[in-house]
Amino acid sequence: MTHETFRTEGASLTLHLDGPDWEGARAATLGNIAFRDAEAGARLLAEALTHLRAADRTRVLGPMAGDTWHAYRFVSETDGTPPFLLEPTNRPHEPAIFAAAGFTPVARYFSARMRLADIDPTPPPATDAITIEPWDGANPEALIREVFALSTGAFAANAFYTPITEDDFLAMYRPVMPMMRPDLIFFARRPDGSLAGYLFAIPNYAEGLETKTIILKTYASLIPGAGRHLVHACHSAARALGFQTVIHALIHDANRSAERSRMEGATVFRRYELLGLKLDV
Structure with missing residues (x-):
């Protein structure tokens, strides 16, 4: 799998060119998102998207570390309880950065508990x-x-x-x-x-x-x-x-x-x- 890590002060992500199929086209994926600084994260995401356009990719999914076998998904709603073992986590501002770049939900998930x-x-x-x-x-x-x-x-x-x-x-x-x-x-x-x-x-x-x-x-x-x-x-x-x-x-x-x-x-x-x-x- 072809992948490349993009880094700048305050932000990093990994781009995988050969991700899963999405509506008949090979999608790239953006994973290992670490936007400690929101402005740096927005700039880095824009850089990654420019790279994808130059590589003739027309679809991109995120967050996803290459495929659904590895870490993927942003938390979109929470009751504030601590993460459970092996649960994906993210900084609250990271989904908003993706949304501002034009990303929209393509799949939704939940976790539930009961006695x-x-x-x-x-x-x-x-x-x-x-x-x-x-x-x-x-x-x-x-x-x-x-x-x-x-x-x-x-x-x-x-x-x-x-x-x-x-x-x-x-x-x-x-x-x-x-x-x-x-x-x-x-x-x-x-x-x-x-x-x-x-x-x-x-x-x-x-x-x-x-x-x-x-x-x-x-x-x-x-x-x-x-x-x-x-x-x-x-x-x-x-x-x-x-x-x-x-x-x-x-x-x-x-x-x-x-x-x-x-x-x-x-x-x-x-x-x-x-x-x-x-x-x-």
């Missing part, structure tokens, strides 16, 4: 199609490789999806592996043992080691209904472990999981936006 005690403990209807099991804690790299194989299929239809190599996927997850708790990681397996879905939850260690909050970070499935079973297993295990609150993290507004979160009564406490600009309009 585990308020979640209906009734399990979903039984099915013979899958079996839900927790991770046994063995061989984390083999686990990640299996998850990678499923993710490339489960996420391929998502907006702004870009393929990633297995080595890059492993590099993303290695720093997180020491924080993984096997009793908060679940798999949905078919009768033949093949993987049909997975769910990763992690304690919100941003609150400290004794946190009572878990983050439902990522789940994906290839079989309709598997997600409900995975989420139920996670909520049930978290209650039994003494956790009190669950965060449904970084959900796209249009996902089925967004409707499920709303139906369960979770309260939105943060909203996010991915911004885009068409340079040929």
